[in-house]
Amino acid sequence: MNDTETKNLSVIIIAPARPFKPLLHATIVWTKTRIEKPPVIEITKPDACIAKPRPLAEVLWVLIDNIDREDPGVLFGSIHATDDLGRQVIYNVEKSDSVSVEPRDQITLRTSRPLAADGDFVIDLDLWDRDRDASPHDEISRGQISWKVYDPTNEYDTPIQTEVDRKYGKATVYYVMMSSATKAVSEIIMLNGDGEKPADVFGRVRASSRFVQRALLNREGGDSVEVYPNTAIPLSRATMAVPIHDSLKIHVNFWDHDSE
Numbered sequence: 001m002n003d004t005e006t007k008n009l010s011v012i013i014i015a016p017a018r019p020f021k022p023l024l025h026a027t028i029v030w031t032k033t034r035i036e037k038p039p040v041i042e043i044t045k046p047d048a049c050i051a052k053p054r055p056l057a058e059v060l061w062v063l064i065d066n067i068d069r070e071d072p073g074v075l076f077g078s079i080h081a082t083d084d085l086g087r088q089v090i091y092n093v094e095k096s097d098s099v100s101v102e103p104r105d106q107i108t109l110r111t112s113r114p115l116a117a118d119g120d121f122v123i124d125l126d127l128w129d130r131d132r133d134a135s136p137h138d139e140i141s142r143g144q145i146s147w148k149v150y151d152p153t154n155e156y157d158t159p160i161q162t163e164v165d166r167k168y169g170k171a172t173v174y175y176v177m178m179s180s181a182t183k184a185v186s187e188i189i190m191l192n193g194d195g196e197k198p199a200d201v202f203g204r205v206r207a208s209s210r211f212v213q214r215a216l217l218n219r220e221g222g223d224s225v226e227v228y229p230n231t232a233i234p235l236s237r238a239t240m241a242v243p244i245h246d247s248l249k250i251h252v253n254f255w256d257h258d259s260e
Helices: none
Strands: 008-015 022-032 040-042 050-051 052-069 073-083 086-093 099-101 120-130 138-147 160-166 169-190 197-206 215-221 225-226 239-243 247-254
Touching: 052 073, 052 086, 052 120, 052 138, 052 239, 073 138, 073 215, 169 197, 169 247
Parallel strands: 008 169, 138 169
Antiparallel strands: 022 247, 040 050, 052 169, 073 086, 073 099, 073 120, 120 138, 138 160, 160 169, 169 239, 197 215, 197 225, 197 247
16 A cells, blocks of 8 residues: 555644643544545545545454453453555563453554455464463464455455454454545644643544544543644554545544643
């Protein structure tokens, strides 16, 4: 995928802020009207680019169904996805940094881009429960989900769930193959943060479309991030696939944290 296949959504924050008052609370909606022909759509605002629809896949979430029958268990391990564009890390937690997980919990993913579904791709899971005693750690999910582009049984434009288990547990991967989609990139620029340089920004940003509901930012007041005027607010997983005839909504609620 090259840059001409990317929609850039830039949101400018202009609202002034007072102590613990919102910098911005808004919902921004990008909508593309259905166009039958030609299959190339030109986006002229805010940035001129060409969006070429293509099959794209998104890993929506991963659910830990059973972690050695513990409640909670202590999870570590990795999930990787490999397509024609290369390999990316979806989840990676070292044994020394293992996290508490309850049954039916969703784990925090970190995909950097959608998967190219116009070719083959695989998703590899290797997840473990860390035992606190001297016994060996327990393998809860290990295996591979494989997408073959020429498989006549392939399902498009509907969420799919696939279980990957092992002797001591099970994880379920939820994903979707979009038959005609483009890559959307969300960026938020702060122009004024209560006149402060930097402002201590916290709050929430969510993106939602037909298939993807994703938190791009979720910070409490005690976990604010320093942001200077005219710079981007750090977001996670801000690149996602959107069906070409769908809409993308960005829900924004920002605050400036003042310690006085």
